[in-house]
Amino acid sequence: MRTILHIIGANVMGIAYDLGGICILQTQIIRAMFPPKLDMIELWRNLYKVGVKSFPIVAVTAMLVGAIMVIQTGALVAEFDAIGLVGWGAGFATLREVGPILIGLMFSGRVGANNTAELGTMVVTEQVDALRALAINPVTYLLVPRFIAIVTMMFLLTVIGDVVALVAGSGMAYIMLGIHPELFYSSFVEYIEMWDLMSGLIKALFFGVAIALVSCHYGMATRGGAVGVGQSVNSSVVASAVNIFVLDFLLTTILP
Numbered sequence: 057m058r059t060i061l062h063i064i065g066a067n068v069m070g071i072a073y074d075l076g077g078i079c080i081l082q083t084q085i086i087r088a089m090f091p092p093k094l095d096m097i098e099l100w101r102n103l104y105k106v107g108v109k110s111f112p113i114v115a116v117t118a119m120l121v122g123a124i125m126v127i128q129t130g131a132l133v134a135e136f137d138a139i140g141l142v143g144w145g146a147g148f149a150t151l152r153e154v155g156p157i158l159i160g161l162m163f164s165g166r167v168g169a170n171n172t173a174e175l176g177t178m179v180v181t182e183q184v185d186a187l188r189a190l191a192i193n194p195v196t197y198l199l200v201p202r203f204i205a206i207v208t209m210m211f212l213l214t215v216i217g218d219v220v221a222l223v224a225g226s227g228m229a230y231i232m233l234g235i236h237p238e239l240f241y242s243s244f245v246e247y248i249e250m251w252d253l254m255s256g257l258i259k260a261l262f263f264g265v266a267i268a269l270v271s272c273h274y275g276m277a278t279r280g281g282a283v284g285v286g287q288s289v290n291s292s293v294v295a296s297a298v299n300i301f302v303l304d305f306l307l308t309t310i311l312p
Contacts, residue, residue: 074295078273081195085203085272088196099201106167106202107209114213115220117162118155122221123228125149130232139235143243146225151218151248151256157304159217160263163210164296168271171202172292175275176285184276199276203268210264214257255311259304266299 125146133142175198178184184194222244229235274292278284 074273077277078269081199081273081276082269084195085199085269088193088200093196094204095197095201098197099204102201102205103209105170106205107213110163110166110209110213111216113162113166114159114217117158118217118220119224121150121154121158121217122146122223122225125154125221126225126228126232133233139233139239140243141247142229142233142235143226143240143245144247146229147222147244147248148252150221150225151252153256153304153308155218155221156214156256156259156263157300159214160210160260160267160300161297163213163263164267164271164300165293167206167209168267168296169289169293171206171268171271172275172278172289173285175202175272176278176288179276179278180281180284194276199272202272206268206271207261207264210267211257211260214260218253218256251312255307258311259307262303262307263300266303267296270295270299 126142129142129145133139175184178198184198187194187197222241226235226237226240229240230237271292274288274295278288280287
């Protein structure tokens with residue numbers, strides 16, 4: 057019994073420690089952004105690494121999402137001859153839920169893990185301590201550019217992913233059901249509201265903030281050499297995924 061209580065208590069304390077560290081880190085990043093003292097070279101480097109290099113995997117993910125949405129609704133459409141609702145069904149599910157979640161998970165697996173590994177390696181090799189010795193604030197120099205790049209590119213890649221998913225969905229609808237793209241898009245335009253798009257993009261912003269904060273926290277909290285870097289990356293990916301689903305639940309409940 058004591059062993060079980062000890063394990064539960066240790067896990068609770070670990071979660072509380074991580075939540076506290078993330079909140080403190082968020083405060084430090086926000087404070088470092090006002091007034092802005094950005095290293096533009098570091099910012100552009102991170103924007104390229106986070107956004108441009110993530111585009112292929114995000115595009116493939118979005119393409120498959122759009123196609124899968126049409127495949128899932130295909131049987132129902134064929135049964136009830138409701139071809140006028142295919143664009144609405146695929147677009148609604150993609151824009152509000154499936155697109156932001158799957159893109160966020162792929163983004164956290166690639167960008168979040170890479171960010172944690174990079175920061176963790178800099179910590180265990182004492183590069184962060186060297187910055188402090190040179191009177192350079194690691195938060196301003198390392199974390200703020202990464203935070204801005206991750207949040208910005210998560211939002212923009214979700215916008216691009218939505219477009220790619222709709223194009224792939226219309227193509228699959230034409231191949232599988234013989235629905236002309238014009239009918240697909242007219243259904244989409246007629247039934248989908250602007251708020252459906254905005255709802256998914258708001259979720260993407262929150263997902264980006266969560267991925268940035270979690271990956272930076274675990275990277276800067278890395279201890280124990282190469283083994284510690286691996287543990288931090290693993291914890292970062294798991295925590296980011298959990299945060300995405302928790303935020304999606306809360307935002308779906310709050311947003312109309």
